Amino acid sequence: MSAVEVAGRVLVAIVQVAVVTALAPIVMGVTRQTRARLEGRAGAGVGQPWRDLRKLWRKRPIRATGTTAVGVVAPLVLLASGLVAGALVPLVVAAPLPQVPGDLFVVVSALLVGTVALALLGLDAGTAFGGMGSSRHMMIAALVEPTVLMAVYALSIPVGSSTLSLIVAARRDDPATIASPAGVLAVVALAVVVLAETGRLPVDNPATHLELTMVHEAMVLETSGPDLAWVELGSWLRLTVLLGLVANLMVPWGVAGGASPGALLLGVVALAAKVVLLGAALGAGEVAMAKLRLFRVPELLAGSFALAFLAVTASYLVA
Amino acid sequence: MSLDGLATQLLALSTGALLLTAALLVWRRSLAAAARLLAVQGVALAALVVSIAAAERDAELLGVAAVVLALKGVVIPLVLGRGVRATGVDRENALRVNPTSGLVGVTLLATLAYLVSRPITQATAGIGGTAAGPAAFAVPVGLTMVLVGLLLVVTRRRALSQLVGFLVLDNGIATVAFLTAAGVPFVVELGVSLDVLLVALILAVLSGRLHAALGAVSVDELNELRD
Numbered sequence: 001m002s003a004v005e006v007a008g009r010v011l012v013a014i015v016q017v018a019v020v021t022a023l024a025p026i027v028m029g030v031t032r033q034t035r036a037r038l039e040g041r042a043g044a045g046v047g048q049p050w051r052d053l054r055k056l057w058r059k060r061p062i063r064a065t066g067t068t069a070v071g072v073v074a075p076l077v078l079l080a081s082g083l084v085a086g087a088l089v090p091l092v093v094a095a096p097l098p099q100v101p102g103d104l105f106v107v108v109s110a111l112l113v114g115t116v117a118l119a120l121l122g123l124d125a126g127t128a129f130g131g132m133g134s135s136r137h138m139m140i141a142a143l144v145e146p147t148v149l150m151a152v153y154a155l156s157i158p159v160g161s162s163t164l165s166l167i168v169a170a171r172r173d174d175p176a177t178i179a180s181p182a183g184v185l186a187v188v189a190l191a192v193v194v195l196a197e198t199g200r201l202p203v204d205n206p207a208t209h210l211e212l213t214m215v216h217e218a219m220v221l222e223t224s225g226p227d228l229a230w231v232e233l234g235s236w237l238r239l240t241v242l243l244g245l246v247a248n249l250m251v252p253w254g255v256a257g258g259a260s261p262g263a264l265l266l267g268v269v270a271l272a273a274k275v276v277l278l279g280a281a282l283g284a285g286e287v288a289m290a291k292l293r294l295f296r297v298p299e300l301l302a303g304s305f306a307l308a309f310l311a312v313t314a315s316y317l318v319a
Numbered sequence: 320m321s322l323d324g325l326a327t328q329l330l331a332l333s334t335g336a337l338l339l340t341a342a343l344l345v346w347r348r349s350l351a352a353a354a355r356l357l358a359v360q361g362v363a364l365a366a367l368v369v370s371i372a373a374a375e376r377d378a379e380l381l382g383v384a385a386v387v388l389a390l391k392g393v394v395i396p397l398v399l400g401r402g403v404r405a406t407g408v409d410r411e412n413a414l415r416v417n418p419t420s421g422l423v424g425v426t427l428l429a430t431l432a433y434l435v436s437r438p439i440t441q442a443t444a445g446i447g448g449t450a451a452g453p454a455a456f457a458v459p460v461g462l463t464m465v466l467v468g469l470l471l472v473v474t475r476r477r478a479l480s481q482l483v484g485f486l487v488l489d490n491g492i493a494t495v496a497f498l499t500a501a502g503v504p505f506v507v508e509l510g511v512s513l514d515v516l517l518v519a520l521i522l523a524v525l526s527g528r529l530h531a532a533l534g535a536v537s538v539d540e541l542n543e544l545r546d
Binding site for chain 2: 184185298302303305306
């Protein structure tokens with residue numbers, strides 16, 4: 001592979017990261033707006049998350065006495081993990097970077113770095129709620145990991161590779177594998193895991209400020225100003241990237257195969273449409289759902305683990 | 320005796336649905352939901368028979384599929400739904416094992432079924448499988464359902480929940496029979512299905528009487544004799 005091609009791929013990755021970053025607050029806005037309209041409220045508008053971010057960036061960060069460097073670094077680490085995941089997941093283009101393995105294992109590890117940074121941020125100020133949120137967050141993260149690995153394994157059996165770009169490209173070129181039982185079971189399991197990982201209902205209520213039910217909100221209680229902006233943007237990025245991954249696994253059409261400008265433009269438009277639709281569906285689904293009790297969460301995740309496991313068995317049986 | 324593309328797709332989808340419904344039955348506590356899931360499972364079983372009939376070019380098997388669809392997809396779930404409404408209690412509230420460990424149990428049972436049925440799948444993968452049907456490679460699905468049905472019978476206390484487990488068990492046995500023997504004769508399937516219907520009716524009535532007489536629907540209440 002020549003240097004020009006490598007430069008092209010890197011350029012494509014940069015375009016993808018820029019698109020996802022611009023899209024993330026809008027997806028969040030669409031989700032909130034859908035939810036507000038369905039609940040009979042006017043809603044703050046699709047652009048509100050961007051306006052929130054701009055407001056937070058202008059403010060001065062206030063840090064509690066006794067906080068350490070973690071409070072400064074952790075928000076940036078969370079953001080960076082989201083950006084790395086955005087570069088690795090095939091969202092606009094399904095062509096792997098030659099030097100970087102685009103495995104879901106790598107993506108999950110990158111996201112896990114962000115998860116740990118967020119948990120440390122919650123612990124940093126030494127408040128009771130932050131510690132509680134971190135402990136719950138780590139419990140959910142520990143339950144999510146086996147399901148992710150199982151689902152990826154099931155998806156990679158028909159393709160013969162765990163590289164995400166190849167899986168998405170194979171599903172695009174051979175639509176029959178999308179409707180296969182193993183594929184459906186694995187994608188459903190992955191979708192449940194994405195909800196748990198990004199702190200949406202029924203695992204965590206993103207709109208709550210009730211102390212006893214908070215998970216994500218409890219961890220960011222002590223952050224303010226630009227720190228909070230980085231944390232929020234990082235978590236929105238994570239949601240958008242994972243939603244984009246699920247969308248591309250379910251409906252892989254429109255993902256560009258090469259780096260030509262036309263294909264890229266089509267890929268960007270397709271990604272925006274898919275992610276915004278999925279975000280609206282997420283908001284609509286959350287209206288009809290109640291948060292699970294924390295001790296019922298392992299049941300949900302065990303269910304999704306069982307689905308992923310059955311996907312693996314089924315893909316061996318009915319290949 | 321080989322499967323063409325469409326029949327393979329149908330077979331894959333139906334076996335996937337059978338597995339999925341069996342797992343969901345362990346997950347859900349609601350009996351009304353269990354009745355709906357059993358209906359889905361019956362339809363999936365009928366689809367399985369249709370795909371085998373398509374592979375075998377056997378018109379009689381289509382009749383069997385119709386019987387399966389009518390009895391296991393419609394009548395038995397209706398009987399169960401009536402039983403649930405009659406007793407008025409929808410939730411299985413006396414589980415012996417919580418759903419989380421139940422689901423982990425399902426994954427272990429699926430592995431066990433896969434390992435145990437390996438001789439059958441290997442025999443059909445080679446040319447040696449003479450008496451086996453075209454789809455015997457999917458036998459582990461049937462075995463998994465049998466084991467999951469047993470798990471349900473053992474871990475549930477309410478009479479109707481145990482009936483659900485028994486019906487899953489029966490569906491699993493039917494699946495194994497269809498997959499290994501390339502379908503069963505019409506008369507045999509009719510006899511077996513009517514037998515199962517009779518059992519379902521008797522258990523539904525028994526559960527109703529149990530509720531009326533004792534105010535409880537747990538079979539644990541039946542552990543001593545009175546005159």
